[in-house]
Amino acid sequence: MNINVFAQEYLRAAVRKPSQFLQARPARLCTICGYEGRFLDVGPRPEARCPNCSSKERDRIMGLYLRANRLNLTDKAVLHFSPERPFFRLWKDNPRYVAGDVKISKVANAVVDITNIQFEDDHFDYVICHHILEHVPDDAQGMRECFRVLKPGGTAFFSVPLDQSRAETWEPPADMPAAEIERICGWDHVRLYGRDFPDKLAAVGFDVDEIRFSTEDGDRSRLTEKHAFEPQGLDRLFVCRK
Ligand SMILES: [Zn+2]
Numbered sequence: 001m002n003i004n005v006f007a008q009e010y011l012r013a014a015v016r017k018p019s020q021f022l023q024a025r026p027a028r029l030c031t032i033c034g035y036e037g038r039f040l041d042v043g044p045r046p047e048a049r050c051p052n053c054s055s056k057e058r059d060r061i062m063g064l065y066l067r068a069n070r071l072n073l074t075d076k077a078v079l080h081f082s083p084e085r086p087f088f089r090l091w092k093d094n095p096r097y098v099a100g101d102v103k104i105s106k107v108a109n110a111v112v113d114i115t116n117i118q119f120e121d122d123h124f125d126y127v128i129c130h131h132i133l134e135h136v137p138d139d140a141q142g143m144r145e146c147f148r149v150l151k152p153g154g155t156a157f158f159s160v161p162l163d164q165s166r167a168e169t170w171e172p173p174a175d176m177p178a179a180e181i182e183r184i185c186g187w188d189h190v191r192l193y194g195r196d197f198p199d200k201l202a203a204v205g206f207d208v209d210e211i212r213f214s215t216e217d218g219d220r221s222r223l224t225e226k227h228a229f230e231p232q233g234l235d236r237l238f239v240c241r242k
Helices: 003-016 018-022 057-068 085-091 139-149 178-185 197-203 215-221
Strands: 040-042 045-049 078-081 097-101 124-130 150-159 207-211 237-241
Touching: 003 018, 003 040, 057 085, 057 124, 057 150, 057 215, 057 237, 078 085, 085 097, 124 139, 139 150, 139 197, 197 207, 197 237
Parallel strands: 078 097, 078 124, 124 150
Antiparallel strands: 040 045, 150 237, 207 237
């Protein structure tokens, strides 16, 4: 057990939403750290966070895939956009791990613009890009750059908030007010992806696999995130090869 993280997470949960501890909760399994026990609420999302490694729903989807495929990224060349905290903790001491964000932070060791990546072609074994592209105005350029810096045979992971009821991605008209875009797409998002998202990845050259998780895994490890536009929150992981 990671006592420091555990204490921090319980303290935060107790301050922000003490009422959650009055409710009985079943034991959940974290796909990243292996913790089994009570998960903690985050805002309106019940049992969203693992108290042992701070993982959220979308982190555990990635964790489940890595675990199921016995992938160990610890010593690989990895470009990770806006890293999820539990993975940053696991990988930060690897000199070939680039934790990129728009600015240096506690969980970022490099400034990287996804539409203009400062690394040469065929540099990384893995590129990890979860819930980034919905914030990027030129998302096609972001996808092209991820493809370019990935080694042939390398793997890129993508996920976005995806509205399964929509066949095509919706891009707001140029004159739509920002507040209206935010109401429709969610905070700081610039479009609403539909079922054509994997086609966009394929269009830049990736071989795309769409990974779905079972309801049983989803429930056991709390993998489902509720989105404003989609109460059922069906997250998908897209595994892309070059
Ligand atoms: Zn965990």
